[in-house]
Amino acid sequence: MTINTDINILGGLPDWNLVNVFLQDSITTLKEDGTLHTYSSIKTDKSVKRFEKTISTTLIHFLNKDVELLLRSLLKVERISKDSLQLLFWNASLNNDLLNYLNSQIYFLAFYSGRISIKQDEVLACLKDLKERETELQNWSISTLETTASKYLTLLKKFGLMGGSLHKSILHPYLSDKMFVVFVYWLKAIETKSNLMESAWLKYAFCEIPVLIDRLMQKKFATYFLINFTGDNLKIETTIPYETIYDALK
Numbered sequence: 656m657t658i659n660t661d662i663n664i665l666g667g668l669p670d671w672n673l674v675n676v677f678l679q680d681s682i683t684t685l686k687e688d689g690t691l692h693t694y695s696s697i698k699t700d701k702s703v704k705r706f707e708k709t710i711s712t713t714l715i716h717f718l719n720k721d722v723e724l725l726l727r728s729l730l731k732v733e734r735i736s737k738d739s740l741q742l743l744f745w746n747a748s749l750n751n752d753l754l755n756y757l758n759s760q761i762y763f764l765a766f767y768s769g770r771i772s773i774k775q776d777e778v779l780a781c782l783k784d785l786k787e788r789e790t791e792l793q794n795w796s797i798s799t800l801e802t803t804a805s806k807y808l809t810l811l812k813k814f815g816l817m818g819g820s821l822h823k824s825i826l827h828p829y830l831s832d833k834m835f836v837v838f839v840y841w842l843k844a845i846e847t848k849s850n851l852m853e854s855a856w857l858k859y860a861f862c863e864i865p866v867l868i869d870r871l872m873q874k875k876f877a878t879y880f881l882i883n884f885t886g887d888n889l890k891i892e893t894t895i896p897y898e899t900i901y902d903a904l905k
Contacts, residue, residue: 656752658791664709666806671735713751721844721897728901744814763858778804833904836879851889
């Protein structure tokens, strides 16, 4: 597991418009043409550079060309929206091992058990337990762990997965038809297993497996993908190029 403090930094990101900015240009280019601070309310170069590194490695790092095409096409049109934040959540979880770990151990366990909230103490306990096994966490102080626990919940709120301020409650998003197709295409782009029933990423569809299968088999999605399901084996074949899938969904 590769561990860093990107959760802390993204949890404190005040201006998510920087995602689109750094999708197009680097901080060096923006400084050279004098437009760096016209895109953001963040005033110091040092702060912007810190956010640029984290945005580039966690939010808009692409496992392959298909993932890049999918994310760029959606962000180009929608910029930061409810839908683009869902896709950024999936991509960030793929790129950041610690985020994916906390999602699996904390968020999705609570989500699928029907709980209504997650406490910071739960996240902190999970991090302390992980610290016992992961050498990369050995030099993290209790203060850093506490900050990470707090920022993790804040980041989930920024992604639209939790609500509230002091006491954060779990939201239960239902993917629109458009975002359901986007999820399928994202899953196909990142999953190496041929049998998707074995994929650890199915939980990111925000629904139980039987519900997911039923939805996959709905005829209205036949334009976008073909499905072969035999009870314990799931194969999906996308039918529209990644270059044009977002336009086909509009």
